[in-house]
Amino acid sequence: MRENVFLPRFLPLPSIKLGRLLCSVDDPQQDYVDATPPPDSSIIERLETHYAGTESLAKSRDFTSDLTSFLSTSISRRTETSVHITAKEARTYYLDNNSQWFRGIVQEKEVRKWIERVVDEGETIYLVVGYHTVLNAHVVETSKESNSLGGNLTFPVSAALAATGVVIPLGNLIDPSIGSSHERSKDHRRQSIIQGEQIVAVQYRRIKFKFLSSKSIDKATLEKGTRWERYDRPRYLQDDGDDVVEVELEDDLDLEGDWMSEAIGEDEVLFSTNLALDA
Template sequence: MPAQIHPSISQRLLARDAIKLGRFVLNTDQPHQDYFDPPLESPPETTESEQIDLVEVRQDDAKAQAAASLDPIADVSRSKHDQGQVAIATAKSAIYQLSNSRNWFRAALQEQKTRDWFERAILEGSEIYLIVGYQAVHDAQLSKEQSVSKGNAAILRAPIAAALAMAGVVLNFGLSVDPEISRSASKSHVAGESHVALGEQISAVQYRKVRFKWYSSRNLDKAQLEKGSWWKMQWDFRGQESGVNDVVEPQLSDDESE
């Protein structure tokens, strides 16, 4: 299980009711859209860790560069550098985590409504995540700064020496007569803001990604299907042979990137 809590997307705070422990979501960018809360009678077991005088600084740094060579005529390159920084300061915050997330996951899969929701997500090609933790801040001071710089560079060469040689002209001195013209340009943009987020809001969310193992019902009997968290898909994939890879077993990954 990942030890750290991942910053909420777009370096922004989320409303308190946008997050719920034990909830399945399809999009970590928008966890309050297209989610599913398992219809279990007992609420999930949770742990809480309070913090005071919290100050956090998060920084994202992305660089990209592309180059094209039209040798021996010209070289062209483009670069882009995105850098963002978010600072959060609050006198009171807390981290909430789902206890025994695997047990909650297995219990949720026993519900037919959960399986139906999973099947629709699978058929739509969506990824599924389980919310296992979040960080809440109270009356936090939020400061953001974003900078973007772009650059272009070009080098143009005039192969005069090669052209003279083809024409039979021999140069007796060692210096090159090929001129080279270079040009570069860059521009940057910096934006920032600072404000106080009143009340309790979510500054970070922790997910565990759901992955799937597939089996063929031809090789399984009814007793095996009734054991554990396997089940036979109600809907077949178009063009798929009957009885092949039609049994799914969802599992929680230990790493969100898996």
């Protein structure tokens, strides 16, 4: 089952590149390196059309319809308001033969230097091997404004979204309010379109590394594949020690912190419990 990480915000398509190496699965725009695609690389694209995030709209379940329902539920829980997301089109992008892609990009000197620096800093490295997008998503927010004996307590829905890390551009419409009281209540409904293609979930593979000693390795195997002699060897390795880096891909992300998973079609979506509210 492929593991995908649900992002805490929608990101425009150009924000993330397939084949990117990075350190943070929920913030793929920080501390990363983009390599030149190998000449024999290719990207697989799958198009899904006319779906919505509801339980009743399809006879057969697929990843995109389930994903939209999951997005609606997750954001609603985090903002304590009702958010429903629909879209007529979604796309899935995958790196074809991503293991071969990885072996190709680690031949680049700058990529190897970046890996060495990150490894020395104790960070984990991930490879972006796929992502899922929605096109022109339709967002409907419903909230209540309530009057109490002492007056009215309100705050903007957009502020509630931002406070939980969910950044959804809602245009120039008047911002409704969420109310809290025991008396009269009034529903607020707001609709908007998130223009363009937005990334909502990313599939990663983790980079596993280990250090070896060049004294125990055949020199002919160095500078080939995913094993190389360090460019910037720490002082304690100048004379002896493990001076060779070897990297390989792992499917298990082994994420730190508290994460929950949701099975969606043949894929699995992971989301941090730090970003979710209890139902």
